[in-house]
Amino acid sequence: MKGGNAAPRDATAKPAWEQELQDVDHHPDFRDGPTVIRKIGRWANHVKHRFSGRDWNTPHENLNTDNPDRYTQTFEYKNWKVRMDKFPWLDLADKRTINNSPFKRRIVKHMAFVATSSSPSDDGYLRYLAEDEKECPLYKQALLVYGERLEHYNQELAEHEAHIQAGTMRGEPQPKRKRRSTKETNSAAKPPPKKPSPPKKPDPTTKVSRKNWLEYQTSLAETEALLESVMSGYYDCVPEDYIYIARDCKDRVILAVFPRGLEFAYGSKDGQRCADALANNIEKYTESQPPPTVLDCRHAHHKWWLKQDGNEHFRPPKGRCGVYHWGTWFEQGQTERGPIWSKDYRAGGTHSGVSDGAYAVRLRQQLMWSLGNMTRAVDLLFRIVDNPMREQYHAAWQRLLPAVRVSTTENEPFTLRAVLINVLTEAHIDCNDWENGWAWIGVLGDFNDGDLCMPQLGIRVPMPAGSITGMRGRDLEHFIAKWSGRRRYSVVHSFWDSIRHHVGIDVGPYDIANTRRKEDASRISSEATAF
Numbered sequence: 001m002k003g004g005n006a007a008p009r010d011a012t013a014k015p016a017w018e019q020e021l022q023d024v025d026h027h028p029d030f031r032d033g034p035t036v037i038r039k040i041g042r043w044a045n046h047v048k049h050r051f052s053g054r055d056w057n058t059p060h061e062n063l064n065t066d067n068p069d070r071y072t073q074t075f076e077y078k079n080w081k082v083r084m085d086k087f088p089w090l091d092l093a094d095k096r097t098i099n100n101s102p103f104k105r106r107i108v109k110h111m112a113f114v115a116t117s118s119s120p121s122d123d124g125y126l127r128y129l130a131e132d133e134k135e136c137p138l139y140k141q142a143l144l145v146y147g148e149r150l151e152h153y154n155q156e157l158a159e160h161e162a163h164i165q166a167g168t169m170r171g172e173p174q175p176k177r178k179r180r181s182t183k184e185t186n187s188a189a190k191p192p193p194k195k196p197s198p199p200k201k202p203d204p205t206t207k208v209s210r211k212n213w214l215e216y217q218t219s220l221a222e223t224e225a226l227l228e229s230v231m232s233g234y235y236d237c238v239p240e241d242y243i244y245i246a247r248d249c250k251d252r253v254i255l256a257v258f259p260r261g262l263e264f265a266y267g268s269k270d271g272q273r274c275a276d277a278l279a280n281n282i283e284k285y286t287e288s289q290p291p292p293t294v295l296d297c298r299h300a301h302h303k304w305w306l307k308q309d310g311n312e313h314f315r316p317p318k319g320r321c322g323v324y325h326w327g328t329w330f331e332q333g334q335t336e337r338g339p340i341w342s343k344d345y346r347a348g349g350t351h352s353g354v355s356d357g358a359y360a361v362r363l364r365q366q367l368m369w370s371l372g373n374m375t376r377a378v379d380l381l382f383r384i385v386d387n388p389m390r391e392q393y394h395a396a397w398q399r400l401l402p403a404v405r406v407s408t409t410e411n412e413p414f415t416l417r418a419v420l421i422n423v424l425t426e427a428h429i430d431c432n433d434w435e436n437g438w439a440w441i442g443v444l445g446d447f448n449d450g451d452l453c454m455p456q457l458g459i460r461v462p463m464p465a466g467s468i469t470g471m472r473g474r475d476l477e478h479f480i481a482k483w484s485g486r487r488r489y490s491v492v493h494s495f496w497d498s499i500r501h502h503v504g505i506d507v508g509p510y511d512i513a514n515t516r517r518k519e520d521a522s523r524i525s526s527e528a529t530a531f
Contacts, residue, residue, distance in 0.1 A: 069102050070458070074242070080264075083242045087457065090248040092436075092475055103458025104477075107234050111225040124217065142199035148317030149196040156193040220301050223426055230453055230481045235460040237451070244461050246454075254472045256385045257452065257461045261442065261468025265377035274373050275466040279444040282419065282489050285367050289360060291322030291421045292344065298428045299323070305424040310484050314422045321423055326368060327406045327416035330498050339404050339499050342416065371417070371491060372408035374442045378468055378493055379413060382440065385470055389437060392505055393495050399503035414440075415499055420490040425480040427455065430473035432496050435507045439473040440493040447485025454478050 064072045071086040091097045229235070238244045238257070246255035258264050263271030295302055306315050314321040326345040331337070345364070382390040393413040397405070406415070433439050443450075443463045451460040452469060455477050463469060463480075471478065473494075500507070 070236075081239075081242045082245065083238060084245045084247065085457075085459070086247045086249070086251070088249050090254075090456075091250065092248050092252055092254060092472065095475075098456055098475060101456040101458075103234075104456045107226070107229050107455050107458075110229050110232065110234060111222060144316045146196060146199050151317065153193055153195055160192050220304060223301055223304075226427055226455075226479065227482055230451070230460060235453055235458055238459060238461045240462040240464065244459075246457060246459070253385055254476065255454065255457070255461075256381065256470040257463070257467065258381055258469070259462060259464055259467045261381060262374070262377050262466045264468075265380050266373075271377075271466060275444055278370060278374060279446075279465070279487065279489060281367050281370050282421070282444065283487060285363060286320040286421055288363065290316075290320055291324050291419075293321075294323040298425050299423050300426060302423070308482075313486070320421050322421050323423060324419040324421070325416065326364070326419065327414070328400065328404050328499065329416055329496055330502075335498060335502075339400065339415075339502060341404060341406065345406060368406070368408050368417075374468075374491060375408045375412070375414070375493065378440045378442060378470075379409070379411065381468055381470060382413065382438065386438060393434070393437070396495065396500050396503050396505040399505070400499070413495070414493040415495050416493075418490075418492040418494070420488075420492065422488055424482065425490075427477055427479040429475070429477050430494065432494075432498070433474040434495045434497050434500055435474060437472075437474070437495060437497070437500075438470050441469045441471075442491045442493070443467050443469075443488070444491070445485065445488040447483050447488040449481060450483030450488060451481045452478060453481055 069087070069089065071088065072083065073086075074081070074083045076082070089097055089100075089102065240259055243259070244255070244257040245253060248254055260271065262275050265271065266274055293299075293302055299305075302321070305311065306319075306321060311321075313319050324344045325342045327342055328339045329342050330339055347360075379390070382393075390413055394411060397412055397415060400415070405412070408417075430439055441463070443465055445465050447465070450463060452463050453460045457476070460481065461469070474497075497507075
């Protein structure tokens, strides 16, 4: 038998799952406790005091109005540099102003010129039909899956043979047992793993139609043209060390980018340590639970992204590239039945088999709890930028049934997190998000570039590792520029509008923060006059 000289398996050695759980449990540097709560409280009071004269939601004077499409102001307070842009033509309450963006018109004109020069033709479709069967995308994907299953089979086979060999090498006299029938023996012994069957070769008639192929190639050409416009100077690049705040014509904050968001919340040393720990936790989880591939409007050209030079380490079977959705949402077409846990959050099972499903759930819950470190930082910035809306988020979360809540902190304001693993996010709007609300993004990893691009605002803002960004994602189109590096993880915190409607929370106007501040100011003024 193979492995005749192999040593028996150490009974005291921890299996891979236990080692992974121990590592993940060891990484987080911030846990729930008085120290963290006091630190967050101190920072919140400190920030409110520092910016008491420069509130995020009050209009600012001395704006540079040389550009009629964008008024700009920069200032520095303590060690933080801030840039604020005001867009006089933009009114979030009027969708027509968003759709008629002067920056977007110029970008669309450039995209049309680039896409026309590389538009797909019938010759390209004929070449696609004449491709070898191994070049068929579906067959190539099936081969990758087969290779992954074959590797898993070889591992299980080696473990099975080592297990049998360890039982025969103990050197101890085996007691005589009652002879059993073949049926009883087969049912009691652990059977060897079953070798997977190779995929069937594709049938040429199963290839996509000419219409679908042309639609895909046209959308791919538009995506490439949009990414090319970033490098052609159509976007105003904000310096990386600046906090960026964007407003509409009525001084409502529409975008807030904190390039050192974790350091802003926890300090320089602890913020960097927290970013590294979270990135390592996510990477450890992806090793045992590969992320599912999502081919929606945000990642429609997933296969094209994997084929790019420098992305070989993202390709299956060993590469990791996909999206997890963890939290609470509505099942498609089942809104009357109420919200439930997302499929990725409640799913079990691992590469080691279905029996490890409980361990997968435990590992995922530990990872979710470690993400509470980022949630606290996001919550702090959310309070600074738009505290009234943040209170509505938390109130809506509290109205959910305890059985469907998914929390990472003691004061959870979000119901869903999308964890993006090494993907390229294409131009889109978040149509499912809270109407008039916010989506917050925390970025982790080791990478270069990957700026946040807003075509309607004509800006690109750096998002390095450790940055936190809040945006009106339901109103403003956005995408991520090309990036390169070993890993890039994005944790998107959101709250679906359907859940808000389900729990009975009002949407609230866009200027809810300004309205409440005016009411508070008038109340304070009246109390001071009465006094």
